[in-house]
Amino acid sequence: SIRKPRILQFFHEYFDYDLAGGVCKDAKALSKAGGGRSFPNVMFGMTASVDRLIELIVKEDKQVLKELLTTDRVILDPGNDHLYFSTRENLKKPPPRDKKDKKKKPTPEELGYVALPESERINVRIPAVKYTNGRNVRTLVKLPKEERMGILTHPSWLVSHSDAMDNHAILRGKWIRERLLGGAVPEVPITVDAQLPDEPKNTLRERMRVTRVAECWRCHRKMDPLGLPFEMYNHLGLRR
Numbered sequence: 001s002i003r004k005p006r007i008l009q010f011f012h013e014y015f016d017y018d019l020a021g022g023v024c025k026d027a028k029a030l031s032k033a034g035g036g037r038s039f040p041n042v043m044f045g046m047t048a049s050v051d052r053l054i055e056l057i058v059k060e061d062k063q064v065l066k067e068l069l070t071t072d073r074v075i076l077d078p079g080n081d082h083l084y085f086s087t088r089e090n091l092k093k094p095p096p097r098d099k100k101d102k103k104k105k106p107t108p109e110e111l112g113y114v115a116l117p118e119s120e121r122i123n124v125r126i127p128a129v130k131y132t133n134g135r136n137v138r139t140l141v142k143l144p145k146e147e148r149m150g151i152l153t154h155p156s157w158l159v160s161h162s163d164a165m166d167n168h169a170i171l172r173g174k175w176i177r178e179r180l181l182g183g184a185v186p187e188v189p190i191t192v193d194a195q196l197p198d199e200p201k202n203t204l205r206e207r208m209r210v211t212r213v214a215e216c217w218r219c220h221r222k223m224d225p226l227g228l229p230f231e232m233y234n235h236l237g238l239r240r
Helices: 005-015 017-021 026-035 039-062 066-071 078-085 088-092 155-160 169-180 204-212 212-222 222-234
Strands: 073-077 123-124 136-141
Touching: 005 017, 005 039, 017 039, 017 123, 039 066, 039 073, 039 078, 039 136, 039 155, 073 078, 169 204, 169 222, 204 212, 204 222
Parallel strands: none
Antiparallel strands: 073 136, 123 136
16 A cells, blocks of 8 residues: 555654654663664664554554554564563573574564464565665564553654663653643743753662652652653663
8 A cells, every 4th residue: 555654744743753763872871771783773673663553553543542552563573673572581581492493583472472363463564764674574463561552662662752871751751741641841940950860870760859849849740650650661662
């Protein structure tokens, strides 16, 4: 079918998930969090996968917004995406394989996916994407809902709403308050230094204690509780 770029552009502008490949990560922070040199390419490829998933959901035309926010389906390139969509248990302990099958690629089930039945599993074609060497033909599979659910837990959205060094719970909470709930967050007063303390040994949640000061909490109470649940993922979009 012919692609409709204006429809995709709308979802790019609404969700901002297409920014992931352009987020410049600090090299040390990237390595520490489990990423590598190919990280930007993987993110560009994931953006293309989300594009295609959105096209499928729009085509189905069944409670589109609800499905975008709650779907347990993802389109993946097993070669590039396995770190993001495998269970951590399987990453730490690769499944036992017959010696004769060392060169054989692991199945979706072995990588921790809940694969769709063979009759429902489909291959989808991803258009050529600049900057990525991922495969054009990818697979639509289901994931456990406790692992990821909807666009807001997809690595492309999570990375798009992070910074060079860490997660950005405040930015994510602000996005949900304004874009999803239709609320408003006042601008930062000029008398407030809107910076979290530089404490490398402390978690983001611990550093965010400064937002509980009365003059800050008036606004942060609208954002922080919405953004903190995403701390189950690190700033590369990997499950902790």
